[in-house]
Amino acid sequence: xxxxxxxxxxxxxxxxxxxxxxxxxxxxxxxxxxxxxxxxxxxxxxxxxxxxxxxxxxxxxxxxxxxxxxxxxxxxxxxxxxxxxxxxxxxxxxxxxxxxxxxxxxxxxxxxxxxxxxxxxxxxxxxxxxxxxxxxxxxxxxxxxxxxxxxxxxxxxxxxxxxxxxxxxxxxxxxxxxxxxxxxxxxxxxxxxxxxxxxxxxxxxxxxxxxxxxxxxxxxxxxxxxxxxxxxxxxxxxxxxxxxxxxxxxxxxxxxxxxxxxxxxxxxxxxxxxxxxxxxxxxxxxxxxxxxxxxxxxxxxxxxxxxxxxxxxxxxxxxxxxxxxxxxxxxxxxxxxxxx
Amino acid sequence: xxxxxxxxxxxxxxxxxxxxxxxxxxxxxxxxxxxxxxxxxxxxxxxxxxxxxxxxxxxxxxxxxxxxxxxxxxxxxxxxxxxxxxxxxxxxxxxxxxxxxxxxxxxxxxxxxxxxxxxxxxxxxxxxxxxxxxxxxxxxxxxxxxxxxxxxxxxxxxxxxxxxxxxxxxxxxxxxxxxxxxxxxxxxxxxxxxxxxxxxxxxxxxxxxxxxxxxxxxxxxxxxxxxxxxxxxxxxxxxxxxxxxxxxxxxxxxxxxxxxxxxxxxxxxxxxxxxxxxxxxxxxxxxxxxxxxxxxxxxxxxxxxxxxxxxxxxxxxxxxxxxxxxx
Numbered sequence: 205x206x207x208x209x210x211x212x213x214x215x216x217x218x219x220x221x222x223x224x225x226x227x228x229x230x231x232x233x234x235x236x237x238x239x240x241x242x243x244x245x246x247x248x249x250x251x252x253x254x255x256x257x258x259x260x261x262x263x264x265x266x267x268x269x270x271x272x273x274x275x276x277x278x279x280x281x282x283x284x285x286x287x288x289x290x291x292x293x294x295x296x297x298x299x300x301x302x303x304x305x306x307x308x309x310x311x312x313x314x315x316x317x318x319x320x321x322x323x324x325x326x327x328x329x330x331x332x333x334x335x336x337x338x339x340x341x342x343x344x345x346x347x348x349x350x351x352x353x354x355x356x357x358x359x360x361x362x363x364x365x366x367x368x369x370x371x372x373x374x375x376x377x378x379x380x381x382x383x384x385x386x387x388x389x390x391x392x393x394x395x396x397x398x399x400x401x402x403x404x405x406x407x408x409x410x411x412x413x414x415x416x417x418x419x420x421x422x423x424x425x426x427x428x429x430x431x432x433x434x435x436x437x438x439x440x441x442x443x444x445x446x447x448x449x450x451x452x453x454x455x456x457x458x459x460x461x462x463x464x465x466x467x468x469x470x471x472x473x474x475x476x477x478x479x480x481x482x483x484x485x486x487x488x489x490x491x492x493x494x495x496x497x498x499x500x501x502x503x504x505x506x507x508x509x510x511x512x513x514x515x516x517x518x519x520x521x522x523x524x525x526x527x528x529x530x531x532x533x534x535x536x537x538x539x540x541x542x543x544x
Numbered sequence: 545x546x547x548x549x550x551x552x553x554x555x556x557x558x559x560x561x562x563x564x565x566x567x568x569x570x571x572x573x574x575x576x577x578x579x580x581x582x583x584x585x586x587x588x589x590x591x592x593x594x595x596x597x598x599x600x601x602x603x604x605x606x607x608x609x610x611x612x613x614x615x616x617x618x619x620x621x622x623x624x625x626x627x628x629x630x631x632x633x634x635x636x637x638x639x640x641x642x643x644x645x646x647x648x649x650x651x652x653x654x655x656x657x658x659x660x661x662x663x664x665x666x667x668x669x670x671x672x673x674x675x676x677x678x679x680x681x682x683x684x685x686x687x688x689x690x691x692x693x694x695x696x697x698x699x700x701x702x703x704x705x706x707x708x709x710x711x712x713x714x715x716x717x718x719x720x721x722x723x724x725x726x727x728x729x730x731x732x733x734x735x736x737x738x739x740x741x742x743x744x745x746x747x748x749x750x751x752x753x754x755x756x757x758x759x760x761x762x763x764x765x766x767x768x769x770x771x772x773x774x775x776x777x778x779x780x781x782x783x784x785x786x787x788x789x790x791x792x793x794x795x796x797x798x799x800x801x802x803x804x805x806x807x808x809x810x811x812x813x814x815x816x817x818x819x820x821x822x823x824x825x826x827x828x829x830x831x832x833x834x835x836x837x838x839x840x841x842x843x844x845x846x847x848x849x850x851x852x853x854x855x856x857x858x859x860x861x862x863x864x865x866x867x868x869x870x871x
Contacts, residue, residue, distance in 0.1 A: 336613020
């Protein structure tokens with residue numbers, strides 16, 4: 205573990221900012237599960253509990269003009285990138301005020317303003333799109349990086365290979381960031397992924413720089429990303445990061461996750477990134493109970509306000525059904541007035 | 545007007561795009577030094593260089609996916625899938641991503657991506673290389689599906705596609721590259737997207753097809769004309785958006801209609817055309833709307849068998865006579 209002296213550039217405000225973001229994600233997810241139970245959120249809901257240190261540690265190293273591309277478990281990354289908790293909650297509820305105007309839902313959060321290029325729900329597809337964004341950066345001679353998140357399940361998709369190979373052969377500025385939480389939905393990666401225990405070494409096949417990091421340690425994730433960003437910006441080509449982590453909840457809210465062994469679950473409960481960082485901040489003498497209490501109360505207020513905003517927000521108008529399919533023309537099949 | 549090949553027409557509009565717009569680059573398998581599987585990009589690599597003519601790995605999903613990503617941030621990629629058969633390997637990117645990102649993001653991201661590909665049977669290349677999936681793509685909201693049949697249409701439609709900001713499947717036909725036709729002189733020449741072409745007029749029957757089958761329908765009309773039967777021949781040119789108005793207006797005039805397509809009848813695109821005609825022109829019909837389609841088999845390699853599996857001018861003419869009770 206890093207010491208406070210290892211990160212002299214980080215002020216107390218920065219560090220407590222990381223704590224607050226992680227806490228916000230955790231409480232936001234608790235609230236979204238409550239709202240799901242109440243029927244205010246429908247369909248799929250994949251919460252990020254346990255993986256907060258990755259989104260917060262990695263995304264905070266980016267510049268505003270960098271790009272984030274992610275998977276369907278995307279609430280944490282969206283909040284860490286700065287999409288408002290109100291707009292994310294409203295999107296989960298399918299409201300017009302959501303960050304995708306209610307058209308995307310939980311798995312498809314977008315913000316063009318923040319270069320948050322979307323949550324993608326067909327596993328592996330986003331790696332190809334990230335390669336293309338990297339290609340555009342290179343084409344224009346810019347030095348932005350593209351940070352692309354996916355899970356260990358995506359490594360088994362053909363699109364993983366296609367994107368990794370293309371990025372490597374064309375030297376594209378893409379950081380392929382694998383959140384290795386040991387499960388692809390309900391299947392253990394130990395049973396499905398031959399390289400599960402040394403996953404980062406898969407990138408050796410692409411001649412790519414590769415790293416493994418404790419995904420439950422926000423400062424370690426941040427530290428590693430700072431170094432990688434420098435290399436990728438300098439034109440050294442893509443990198444592959446594997447962050448070991450664990451879902452504290454099931455694959456989705458419909459999943460009680462009873463396929464996971466008790467000792468594994470309890471081991472990882474002890475690795476919860478939020479208490480770990482809180483303990484670290486305490487031991488390093490950076491923050492006190494009062495600091496945490498204040499932040500926690502503030503986070504609770506924000507989450508309550510987000511839920512209220514979502515609930516009170518209007519549904520999209522019926523006319524919105526046909527709006528936005530094409531840029532230049534109306535969608536096909538818009539009913540004309542008077543037709544049945 | 546000069547006479548050029550379909551292949552030259554495709555090459556010329558691609559050069560035009562590269563010359564006029566720095567945001568345009570080409571990406572695909574063997575489009576570089578090899579010159580393209582159908583020689584469409586011959587000489588491009590030497591002229592425009594590696595940056596703009598990107599020879600990609602054999603990896604269809606990332607060819608389209610990288611095009612989607614680059615388009616999301618403002619470039620205007622033209623990617624090539626060597627044939628529409630290989631597009632199945634990119635279907636996730638085409639259907640799940642390219643077609644939906646704009647809508648799912650609440651309109652925040654447009655995808656100005658042109659996917660060029662090659663459809664069709666009749667080239668003796670066997671079952672896996674002779675399919676016609678453009679009708680499938682036409683069922684996907686968010687996509688535009690364009691199927692030019694002549695050099696003139698290639699030029700006019702491609703220029704219009706470049707002016708769109710959404711993903712296009714620009715579907716060329718494997719047997720048409722060597723065909724010749726007049727090319728428009730004006731650089732301003734455009735064909736509006738979603739406007740069918742009434743290629744020939746007649747009062748007795750409407751023959752309707754797209755891509756090579758529009759030409760086959762026209763040949764059938766020649767045969768029928770010698771027998772005193774006059775046909776309207778409609779080339780759809782676009783499957784989505786679909787110009788059903790031109791079809792319906794023609795049927796209201798001729799009272800009989802025959803749809804011609806290369807792919808199988810079951811689940812084919814012609815079924816949709818029949819449906820639109822019966823919805824909008826039922827009272828004008830003097831006979832059930834007919835269909836001539838490909839046989840319900842994988843396309844066989846052997847030449848005479850393959851010919852039996854694809855509509856021909858003769859088979860279209862025979863079906864038309866039947867509809868007119870003159871068989």
